[in-house]
Amino acid sequence: MKFLLHPTYFPSILHFGLLAQHDITWEIWDNYQKQTYRNRCYISTDQGKHMLSIPIKHVGGEQGRQLFKEVQLDNTYQWQRQHWRTLQTAYRTSPFFEYYEEDLMPLFEREFELLIDFNFETIDVLCKCLQIEMPKDKSASYQTHLTGLTDARHLVNAKKELLISPEEYVQVFGDRHGFIGNLSVLDLLFNEGTSALTYLESLDIKFMYA
Secondary structure (H helix, E strand, O other): OEEEEOOOOOOEHHHHHHHHHOEEEEOOOOEOOOOEOOOEEEEEEOOEEEEEEOOEOOOOHHHOOOEHHHOEEOOOOOHHHHHHHHHHHHHOOOOOHHHHHHHHHHHHOOOOOEHHHHHHHHHHHHHHHHOOOOOOOEOOOOOOOOOOOEEOHHHHEOOOOOOOOOOOOOOOOHHHHOOOOOOEHHHHHHHHHHHHHHHHHOOOOHHHHO
């Protein structure tokens, strides 16, 4: 079974569960929409669930909507430095942060022009950390009704909570806030390390094709 999925910013655990268990085609021809995982992810900090949001250059006036693949990053704001410092503060005491730190740091030192290129780079680095193959297949056009693909594009919606109960693992601030499920796969990687792939491969995603 092959899924059509968006390349999001440091994708969620559910996104990576699909990637670890199935073939993926990336959706690159849809219109950009606000309040989605296209430019945001969630991590756990000492304050609880925390959003990392990438600023983008919005198109207004007569141009209206723009394609996701054409969205430009707003690098006038030092968001990369802020995101990296937030990750360091949140996860420096996790068991595996130092193990993956050198792999991830370059993502926040190199400037990117397009959001989709940066997202693909984050996914590629995560795939290398998890020792799985980075999917290369991309959509050739936008299709409302799919043939030969299972539609997982709805997972990009950050406002819709998924009714899943993933297996709990030990989180840095779990003693303060309890277990927070389906964060960015970074949270799983920093806390579980080499066991993260086993977790993703055993994740129950049957609801996606029930």
